[in-house]
Amino acid sequence: KQEVTQIPAALSVPEGENLVLNCSFTDSAIYNLQWFRQDPGKGLTSLLLIQSSQREQTSGRLNASLDKSSGRSTLYIAASQPGDSATYLCAVKGTGGSYIPTFGRGTSLIVHP
Amino acid sequence: DADVTQTPRNRITKTGKRIMLECSQTKGHDRMYWYRQDPGLGLRLIYYSFDVKDINKGEISDGYSVSRQAQAKFSLSLESAIPNQTALYFCATRGPGLGGDEQFFGPGTRLTVL
Numbered sequence: 269k270q271e272v273t274q275i276p277a278a279l280s281v282p283e284g285e286n287l288v289l290n291c292s293f294t295d296s297a298i299y300n301l302q303w304f305r306q307d308p309g310k311g312l313t314s315l316l317l318i319q320s321s322q323r324e325q326t327s328g329r330l331n332a333s334l335d336k337s338s339g340r341s342t343l344y345i346a347a348s349q350p351g352d353s354a355t356y357l358c359a360v361k362g363t364g365g366s367y368i369p370t371f372g373r374g375t376s377l378i379v380h381p
Numbered sequence: 382d383a384d385v386t387q388t389p390r391n392r393i394t395k396t397g398k399r400i401m402l403e404c405s406q407t408k409g410h411d412r413m414y415w416y417r418q419d420p421g422l423g424l425r426l427i428y429y430s431f432d433v434k435d436i437n438k439g440e441i442s443d444g445y446s447v448s449r450q451a452q453a454k455f456s457l458s459l460e461s462a463i464p465n466q467t468a469l470y471f472c473a474t475r476g477p478g479l480g481g482d483e484q485f486f487g488p489g490t491r492l493t494v495l
Contacts, residue, residue, distance in 0.1 A: 292486075300482065309469065311471060311488040313486075359484065371423055
């Protein structure tokens with residue numbers, strides 16, 4: 269059974285820092301991995317999707333990497349801003365016929381001015 | 382307009398009442414999901430449906446039922462609400478996106494059972 273872990277559970281940084289959020293998974297037979305952002309009490313917004321054949325994806329100040337062999341993905345946020353404060357979740361979809369992704373519990377990020 | 386919508390957005394009800402949460406999508410996706418989110422427990426899957434005739438239980442289906450009225454509509458019912466069903470409920474779809482097969486979430490329904 270796939271298990272997805274996100275460490276740290278919470279992170280507080282000053283504005284302007286470059287930071288890395290981690291997502292680890294136990295089964296490397298993945299189809300793709302998706303990063304989401306969730307503001308308090310709101311829905312999940314998709315940030316980046318990485319296919320199993322890809323090493324990274326970029327969108328603006330965000331860069332997500334994937335290393336299947338080590339069971340890790342990282343979300344890099346450049347020049348963090350207070351507006352980046354949110355919870356970031358990763359979800360892993362395995363190979364095979366199942367379309368049930370496994371979610372991590374998220375990293376709660378606070379960027380203070 | 383939002384691709385995945387949920388109604389109501391907030392609901393306060395009493396123990397024992399029957400509640401229906403509705404989800405509609407305009408993405409044309411066959412796959413739809415209902416999750417609940419509780420602080421410290423993350424997202425947990427309640428039910429999922431891969432087409433109108435296919436309904437499956439998730440990890441925490443007890444106390445819930447669903448109806449897939451059409452490809453675009455997937456409703457979640459609490460037959461007799463209890464306080465520990467107080468949570469944030471999300472509907473999601475899964476299908477082709479810009480980058481591939483990905484998941485899309487609705488804005489959520491905050492349910493409080495007194």
